Amino acid sequence: xxxxxxxxxxxxxxxxxxxxxxxxxxxxxxxxxxxxxxxxxxxxxxxxxxxxxxxxxxxxxxxxxxxxxxxxxxxxxxxxxxxxxxxxxxxxxxxxxxxxxxxxxxxxxxxxxxxxxxxxxxxxxxxxxxxxxxxxxxxxxxxxxxxxxxxxxxxxxxxxxxxxxxxxxxxxxxxxxxxxxxxxxxxxxxxxxxxxxxxxxxxxxxxxxxxxxxxxxxxxxxxxxxxxxxxxxxxxxxxxxxxxxxxxxxxxxxxxxxxxxxxxxxxxxxxxxxxxxxxxxxxxxxxxxxxxxxxxxxxxxxxxxxxxxxxxxxxxxxxxxxxxxxxxxxxxxxxxxxxxxxxxxxxxxxxxxxxxxxxxxxxxxxxxxxxxxxxxxxxxxxxxxxxxxxxxxxxxxxxxxxxxxxxxxxxxxxxxxxxxxxxxxxxxxxxxxxxxxxxxxxxxxxxxxxxxxxxxxxxxxxxxxxxxxxxxxxxxxxxxxxxxxxxxxxxxxxxxxxxxxxxxxxxxxxxxxxxxxxxxxxxxxxxxxxxxxxxxxxxxxxxxxxxxxxxxxxxxxxxxxxxxxxxxxxxxxxxxxxxxxxxxxxxxxxxxxxxxxxxxxxxxxxxxxxxxxxxxxxxxxxxxxxxx
Numbered sequence: 001x002x003x004x005x006x007x008x009x010x011x012x013x014x015x016x017x018x019x020x021x022x023x024x025x026x027x028x029x030x031x032x033x034x035x036x037x038x039x040x041x042x043x044x045x046x047x048x049x050x051x052x053x054x055x056x057x058x059x060x061x062x063x064x065x066x067x068x069x070x071x072x073x074x075x076x077x078x079x080x081x082x083x084x085x086x087x088x089x090x091x092x093x094x095x096x097x098x099x100x101x102x103x104x105x106x107x108x109x110x111x112x113x114x115x116x117x118x119x120x121x122x123x124x125x126x127x128x129x130x131x132x133x134x135x136x137x138x139x140x141x142x143x144x145x146x147x148x149x150x151x152x153x154x155x156x157x158x159x160x161x162x163x164x165x166x167x168x169x170x171x172x173x174x175x176x177x178x179x180x181x182x183x184x185x186x187x188x189x190x191x192x193x194x195x196x197x198x199x200x201x202x203x204x205x206x207x208x209x210x211x212x213x214x215x216x217x218x219x220x221x222x223x224x225x226x227x228x229x230x231x232x233x234x235x236x237x238x239x240x241x242x243x244x245x246x247x248x249x250x251x252x253x254x255x256x257x258x259x260x261x262x263x264x265x266x267x268x269x270x271x272x273x274x275x276x277x278x279x280x281x282x283x284x285x286x287x288x289x290x291x292x293x294x295x296x297x298x299x300x301x302x303x304x305x306x307x308x309x310x311x312x313x314x315x316x317x318x319x320x321x322x323x324x325x326x327x328x329x330x331x332x333x334x335x336x337x338x339x340x341x342x343x344x345x346x347x348x349x350x351x352x353x354x355x356x357x358x359x360x361x362x363x364x365x366x367x368x369x370x371x372x373x374x375x376x377x378x379x380x381x382x383x384x385x386x387x388x389x390x391x392x393x394x395x396x397x398x399x400x401x402x403x404x405x406x407x408x409x410x411x412x413x414x415x416x417x418x419x420x421x422x423x424x425x426x427x428x429x430x431x432x433x434x435x436x437x438x439x440x441x442x443x444x445x446x447x448x449x450x451x452x453x454x455x456x457x458x459x460x461x462x463x464x465x466x467x468x469x470x471x472x473x474x475x476x477x478x479x480x481x482x483x484x485x486x487x488x489x490x491x492x493x494x495x496x497x498x499x500x501x502x503x504x505x506x507x508x509x510x511x512x513x514x515x516x517x518x519x520x521x522x523x524x525x526x527x528x529x530x531x532x533x534x535x536x537x538x539x540x541x542x543x544x545x546x547x548x549x550x551x552x553x554x555x556x557x558x559x560x561x562x563x564x565x566x567x568x569x570x571x572x573x574x575x576x577x578x579x580x581x582x583x584x585x586x587x588x589x590x591x592x593x594x595x596x597x598x599x600x601x602x603x604x605x606x607x608x609x610x611x612x613x614x615x616x617x618x619x620x621x622x623x624x625x626x627x628x
Contacts, residue, residue, distance in 0.1 A: 013073055053087055143311035167310075186282075340552065431501065448474075566590055
């Protein structure tokens with residue numbers, strides 16, 4: 001309990017600083033706000049920038065403007081049950097580069113998309129699409145435009161003034177592409193020494209396939225290395241794959257081919273330093289795999305390939321910038337799903353660049369009465385055919401799935417989790433689109449009076465809070481109910497699509513509890529796990545954070561989980577609490593003093609037995625054995 005002072009009704013309360021475990025005792029009074037406490041603790045303990053921190057108490061985040069009296073902290077807080085001063089995830093990104101890339105931090109603090117994505121409002125297109133992104137987009141659009149004829153996304157190239165450039169960003173971890181057949185073609189020429197379209201045309205002729213079935217996923221400079229995938233091929237039989245493998249071997253190892261003749265002609269005309277380079281090399285990956293029931297249907301694979309096609313050479317500096325951009329969107333999306341019962345793993349992130357849509361957004365939003373009312377919002381793609389409508393005509397009200405519960409318009413939500421529930425195609429990749437939306441003048445509605453009707457003529461958007469508990473999509477009855485936000489947008493020019501995010505359901509995950517999870521000590525293990533397997537690794541600084549996540553994730557009885565924990569910070573107590581959530585949960589203790597922690601592990605009952613190790617290799621092998 002807080003200790004009282006005799007002067008001015010001031011008293012001290014206990015605050016624990018999460019980063020170092022220290023307990024401090026700032027002086028407060030009943031009207032002291034949470035922000036005042038944070039500022040005082042930071043000043044007294046040499047912590048700069050109070051805006052980097054928040055207070056967490058009893059598994060909740062305390063709002064800055066709340067007071068000690070209103071929260072009853074003067075009677076609830078004590079040295080053993082104290083509010084914690086925590087660092088916001090957005091401020092851990094720079095000193096902790098593995099966050100977002102390899103682990104998802106299970107912070108209690110809800111992340112604001114604008115904060116994580118470094119999007120400053122009012123929104124400026126030039127900040128989101130800098131010159132280096134434009135150059136990549138132009139290179140991709142040029143090379144894709146040459147090779148595409150009538151594919152799904154090629155329709156956006158039919159209007160010269162409305163070209164949508166899709167820029168696939170790096171994804172940190174094992175993805176669908178890593179499991180599908182692809183070929184690595186090494187050409188003894190710099191990429192500017194040959195015509196990409198002619199090369200692909202010759203390759204298609206050699207393989208007796210359509211040029212539109214060849215997809216360039218990646219290219220690197222030097223002796224140009226091109227990673228190519230082939231549409232329709234993954235869905236064929238193993239016998240067909242074997243025949244295709246033999247055909248490639250015959251063409252490039254024994255016989256002449258159009259590609260070999262084309263490259264040979266260019267090499268002979270190139271400077272002398274090319275003369276000593278050997279010919280074309282081909283490496284095949286995953287062609288010997290037997291496709292299992294996890295494989296996608298052909299249309300799903302084709303769309304995934306088209307979205308992820310990247311026929312461009314990207315320099316190291318630009319690639320680093322793209323990786324950081326991808327890390328931020330990964331954190332934003334993953335954070336939204338961390339308390340979701342269903343596990344989702346990001347498989348692709350695509351940045352959308354369209355000059356015409358950007359100009360329309362900038363011009364139209366400037367005419368709205370409330371120009372500053374902008375939000376980062378999400379839209380679930382119900383039908384893959386809607387991608388054409390988004391890229392060509394921007395979002396438009398289709399009226400095909402329902403008549404518009406809260407008015408006829410374009411529907412968005414602030415929750416990626418809620419957005420994905422609208423993707424009801426039954427396919428194994430779910431897509432959501434992240435957009436900046438200028439809401440303008442908004443009407444808050446709490447009934448169904450606008451069902452199937454146009455939006456209110458005096459407003460640019462409708463806003464409604466729908467219940468999360470009953471899953472009926474009905475407006476909440478009172479302010480205490482949990483809710484999702486829905487926004488209905490009147491005009492498509494109020495919307496600028498920014499990213500496409502492709503997610504797949506997963507039935508397994510790892511949670512790693514360590515007070516120093518933000519440090520980089522275990523980065524190599526995180527990285528190896530993510531690059532080898534397609535699951536999420538959640539990093540928790542406290543037992544409370546970890547247990548809260550387990551309560552959500554283990555609701556599904558079929559979900560597999562491995563808990564990695566340090567021995568310190570009451571590792572025994574944490575293990576006991578984990579077993580309360582699921583008796584047979586898999587736990588491995590990572591510590592330096594194996595003998596000490598093995599003693600309390602041996603005292604615990606239950607199967608399977610908890611493993612104790614000081615080896616990161618043991619952790620990797622344990623997870624591999626138990627989850628696969």
